[in-house]
Structure formats: C-alpha cells, structure tokens
Amino acid sequence: MGETITWLQKLSNRIYGIPAVAQWWARRAAQRSASLDVDDDAIPFARLRKPLSTARGVLMTTGGVHLIEQTPFDMETPQGDATYREIPVNATPAQLTITHNYYDHRDADADLNVIFPLAHLQELVGQKVIGSLAPRHYGFMGHIDGELVTTLTQHTAPEVAAKLRADGVDFALLTPA
C-alpha cells in the first residue's frame, strides 16, 4: 500500500492535513455534492430505544481499514471503491491495515484508535457503559465519486444496514478518513 503512493500524493496529503485546508476542501466538496442529488432531502432520524448500558454498538469507518488478509481497496480507479470489508469484533490492531492513499494515515498506523477506536469501545463494554458490540464491524474507503456514489447509496450502504439489523445493532458510530 504505502509503496504505491507517489511523492505528489504525499505532498498533497501533507497539505490537506492542515485543518484550515481540510475545511476549505470540505466547502468545495459540499458545493459539488449539492449537484449529486443522490438522496431525498429529509434527514432520516431514528432514536436510541434503550439505555446505552444495554445497547449493542457497531463501529464503521471510511478510513480504509480492513484485515490484512482481505483484498485491499482499489486505489487505481479514479471514482474510488464502493465496497466494504467486515471486521470481526475480536480483530486486534496487528491484524488490521489501512488501504487509502488520499490521507496521511501514519498516525492511524501507529495507533489505530485515531481512526478505528474498537479497543476503546471494548473497554467501554467492560465498564458497562455500552451493553455489547456487534460481532462484525465495517471498513469503507471513503474517497468515492461519480456513479459509485449511487452504488454506495443504493446498494452497498443498504446491504450493510440490513446486516446491522440482522446482528441486533442498536446504534452506529461512524468515523471518517
């Protein structure tokens, strides 16, 4: 993964790592997303129906996290990769890796909790703050554009949502790249 990143991509990632530049990028992306029109306008809103201490949580990230033995995300297609990887709840940081060339993940490589805080959630279950965790968690590669946005919203995301229902999930925590 890291070997394939060009010096230009590294420079770009350094620049986008500056918080103010990231916000500038977010404004640009927001303007572009307005023209995508992939979704209806009303924001869906469900409520937590039980105490957190009895609720089952799931962790999802668009930071490109997956098991080392799983197929890496496709970094060659300009529109990105709308697939996802299932991560078992007992996966250790040493079993996981990050495939995502569009952000600087050296800090997340050093401490996966920076982007995928499964270890913290496991501790919170031990402290009885959270009831339990789902048997599987999810890694996406968030750099998606063009018609793959429709693939994500019409196929991939609803498929995962159905899996969450099947696993008895009560709430989801999502982290970006």
Add this chain to the structure above:
Amino acid sequence: MGLIARAIERVGIPTVSISIARDLTAAVGAPRAVFVKWPLGHPLGEPHAPLQQRTVIFRALHLLMHADVPGVIDEPGYRWRRESYEEPDWSRLA
C-alpha cells in the same frame, strides 16, 4: 460517510458520526455529528492519546442519546494539540 449514516438511520438504527469536514457533513445531511477541526485522518485526535480519544467518543455517545434535531452538528471547539483532556464522567451516560 454521511450517506452511509443516512442509509443506516433509514432502517431505524440511530447513528452518530465524527466529522472532520464540517460543510460536507452539513451538505450531505448526516443525522448527528460531532465536528472537530483537526487534520484529515485524525477523527479521534492524536496517536497514543487515550484521554483525548475517549473524550471524543464521550461527546459522540452523549449526542447519540440527547440529540433531538435531525442534522445536528455538535462543535466542542477542541483545538489541535493545544488542549488537555481528562477521563470523561461516563456515569453521565447512564
């Protein structure tokens, strides 16, 4: 990421997202988000900073329990590398 959150919310499961890109999160219409103005790739903060990371999780879970407006974005205003963090009072989520 907001689009994934919406799909999950649509089947009746509440979501809370951590956002590093405020305007994009607002434009996509994520159901609930905690915004931190930090570098891309650092939604929970710095490496090997468990108190900072757990503080962000606390804010997210607190918002999950208490948000009553779709599309709310909580902005704690944490500065990058210029804050000190304590262990959150988890009993407040009980």
